[in-house]
Structure formats: C-alpha cells, structure tokens
Amino acid sequence: MSVTARPAPPLDPAKFRDPRLTAKGEERAQVRLAALRTLWVNTGTLCNITCRHCYIESSPRNDALAYLGAAELEAYLAEIDREALPVEEVGFTGGEPFLNRDLPRMLEAVLARGLRALVLTNAMKPMRNHAAALLALRAAHGDRLTLRVSLDHHTAALHDQERQEGSFAQALAGLGWLARQGFHLHVAGRAGFGAEGEAAMRAGFARLFAAHGIPVDAADPVALMLFPEMDAGIDVPEITTACWGILRKSPESLMCASSRMVVKRRGAARPAVLACTLLPYDPQFELGATLAEAARPVPLNHPHCAKFCVLGGAACSR
Template sequence: MNSLLSPDKFKNPHITAKGENRAQVHFKQLSTVWFNTGSQCNIECVNCYIKSSPTADHFVYLTPKDMAPYLQEVAALCPAPIEIGFTGGEPFLNPHIIRLMEMALEDGHQLLILTNAMKPMMRPRVKAGLLDLLERFPQHITLRISLDHFTAKEHDTERGAGSFNKAIEGMNWLSEQGFSLHIAGRSMFSENEANARQGYKALIEHYNWPIDSDNPAHLLLFPEMDETIDVPEITEACWQILDVSPNAMMCAESRMIVRRKGEDRPAVLACTLLWDDMQFETGKTLKDSLGPVALNHPHCAKFCVLGGASCSA
C-alpha cells in the first residue's frame, strides 16, 4: 500500500500515484438500495459529509414517481426482498416520506431509516404515519438515530445547542412505541472504541432503549471522513495484505438513488458517501450501475477498507 502524501494520489481511476494497479470492487449482489430523500435538514452539522442544512437543495425531494421504477428494478434483479434505506438530509422533512416508506414495505423489504429523531419526525402527521406503518408492517422498520456522542456536550458541539435533548425525546418516543432502534455515533472524539461503547451502553441502559451496545450493527461508530488527512491508496495487493475481501465493501452490494437539482430524473451512485464526485455516478438505472467501482477516493480507503465501516444494517 502507498502511504506517503502525494499530490498525485487518487487521480487516476486505474493506477495509483506509485504506478500500481488500483483496487476495484466488482458487484456481487444487491443487498441494499439507498434512497436519498433530499439534502435539506432541520439542522446544520459541523462535519456533515453530505453538506445538508436547512437551505441545502443539491438533492431535491424524491417523490413516489421517482422511487417506483427502482423498486420495480429491485424486484427484477433480486429473488427475494432486500434492505431499503432512506437517508438525507433529514428524511422526515420529505413531504412524501410516509408513502415512500409504505411503498418499500408493501414490496416486503426491510426498511432502515437514518434520522436525527428531532422535530421533523415528531410532527403529529409523521408520528401518526409511523404508527400506522408499524402496526401494518411489524418487524420490518428500523430507525438508526444519529447520536454523535453519549454526552450532550459533545453531541451538541457537532449538531447545535439542545440537539441532544431533542434527539433523546425522539428516541424515547420511538422506544415506547416499540420501534426497532439503532444508534450511529462518530469517532471524532478522543476515547477509544471500548470506552465509547461503554458510554453509550450506560446511556442506553439509563433510558431502557432496545439496543445492544455490544452489537456493531446496533451501535455503529463511524470513522471520520476528513479528506485533508493522508490515507494510503488501496491497490490490488492490499486485499491480501490487509486480509480484507472486496466483497465486504459497501459498493459490492449497495447503490444509492439521488435526484440532483435541475435534473429531470434520478441517478444511481455507487456509494452513499461520495455524492459530489461524478466518477461515482454509475448510471440512471440500477441495471446500468452494476459495473466495477475503482477505489479512487480517500473515503474508500479510510471509511471502508481500513475503517471497516458500512452504512447498511
């Protein structure tokens, strides 16, 4: 692996700065399809990887009409239901969100929703829609709450004063109603993973949330995605050196649907993280998007290959 900072890193999709063959991930199977419901969010986080905010409109709200063809493709490509994920922005700002959820659930899929569990989710109309879907599709809905730290001080440093308490209120409501909950934390803070999990475990036990803090799928601690920090380029040889399989990468099994502002139809991206790098826009249909993905970005190295992280459940 290359590890020295170079202005030539991550330039050529086929060759690294040292002239070695860049690693690629070949499509294996479609396990998760993500739908970015829109880039608008009710808050503006300091380190938001997708640059969401109350005014962000680089991704417009997806509509049922946008989503329907992709669900039809999933049915044609996959022999059984898969995981459908909703991300944003804040998904519960999308005025169609309950119907979008319903469409995925009607097709038998497991639904994973990434949310900050704040005011957009707690509006009476949205709460009523969630409860209706929970009653009709029990055991099919999981909400992953963005809780950057287990203390209000550190969480609010990222998301703004009062954000922690509002998220706790939303999580308490979801827990009381019987929803399946996960937590997404961040590793920007100084404690090691064991200490972080212990801190979250104490918080989870305090509120009696149905979350297994020892299960990495229930409590995800994501590495930071700072493109100014040097990371090695991943070569073909790295798979064996690191004892990591390319089949374990997100882009071997998932794609994300977005609709960019000004575009007349959605597009398919190879990765949920690399939304603003056009080399990772892989087509307009799922079928056309299933080619190999060159790991030509720092996030490929730090988040996925070296960090071992995945957005899917």
C-alpha cells in the same frame, strides 16, 4: 508529561487522480457488484440543522440533492421486481429524510413488498411531525422498519458541539418516544469522538441507554454503529489490488459490492444511481440512471474508499 499529538499530514495531491493506477503506478483496486442487497435512497440534502462536519453538507439551505418523489422510487422498485434483483433492504438517508413529505409513502411501498426499510434520522421535530404515519407503518409491518438515530456522543456537551445547542435533548426525546412505541431501533455514533476508545464509547452509550430505557445493545456493532471520521483532506494510503491479500480483506466486504444509492440532483430531469452513500457529489461515482447501468465495477479512487471502507472497516448497512 503530556504529549501533543502531531497533526495529520495533508493528502498528497498526486493520489486518487487516475481510476486505473495509483500515484505509484500500481493497479488500483476495484470492487464489482457481487449482488445488490441494499438500495439506498437519498431523500434530499435539506436538513433542519447544520452539523460542523457533515460529509454531505446538509443544512436548511443545501438542496443540491433535491427531494426524491415516491413515483421516482417506484420505478426502481419495479426494476427490482422485474429483474428479480436480490435486494433485501432499502435505506433512506439525507439530509433529514423526514423533511421529505413523500417518505411515508416510500416506506409503505418498500415494506409492502416484504423488504426491510431503514431510516437514518436525527429524531428531532421533522420525525415527530410524522408520528401518526410512523405508528401506522409500525402496526402494519413491525420490525421490518428500523430507525437509526444519530447520536454523535453519549454526552450532551460533545453531541451539541457537533450539531447545535439543545439537539442532544431533542434527539434523546425522539429516541425515547420511538422506544416507548416499540420501534426497532439502532443508533449511530462517531468512533473516537471526544478522544475515547471504542470500549469507553460503548460503555458510555450503554449507561445512557440503560438510564433512558432505550432497548439498544451498545455492544452490538450493528445496533450501535460507531463510524470512523471522514476527512478527504488527510493523507491516506491508496488501495491496490495487492492490498486485499496484505490486509486479508475481501472486496465483497465493502459497501459497493452489495449496495447502490439513488439521488435526484437539483435541476436534473431524472434520478441517478451512485456507487455508495459517501460520495454524492463526485461525478466519477455516478454510474447510470438505472440499477442495471449501475452494476459495473467501482474503482476505489477516493480517500473515503480507503479510510472509511477498507481501512476503517465501516459500512452504512448491516
């Protein structure tokens, strides 16, 4: 006998409205910046493909977040140096970061300071266009440069269903090139995509990696990150201050306790610093123009805060 899954209930419109209180009038949880360990840089929302469920709505036409320039990033790196901030890693996300022509210069600026650099990429043509620059960075800085390649699923059919026909083969070819050149690699997939459990997903990726000589440990939750689904329209509990004890979870385990993201909005005179990578368009999560201004606590006033970070246990960096 087959059982049809019930559709998830829609989000209660009374939820996530007040940054201080939940819909039930309870004190909303917030997260203070314990130490800035990871600085994320959104290089721009333009992408060479359009995915069906892209949380940031990247596409060949969406430039809501404009290209960030190397000089603009240098100002934040200078602030890190000047204030002796404990940043260990700078992550680059998009859009597709390799569409930004300043990316190699930005990576060199980060790596030359002794910091780690992480680039989230679909490993398609835009990345391959920067092959020479990537090889030079690899030769100069070794494993301090990590590339995290997006493979939504370990089969072409389901990956291409999300991205576009033929994208799996192109991404796998790019991943294979990176492996042969000795780059430090991670892979990002989607947890439960295709109605599989995590163990089956990891086993499928392990077979794929073995077949193509990809040196990624599919059992390692950092090397192969499986992200929970993100749908802000589905109902999810609000996180109160009491939840930390109930869930036996520390607020310092959340992304916004150790990271911030720099973006450049289209038409803006200067970049802004946001609470995290997941909420690029919600103005309540824009914290200031400098890292110092953005050091204030973050109320967990969005469904992504609850589902992705607290209940899903996900984070975009290690």
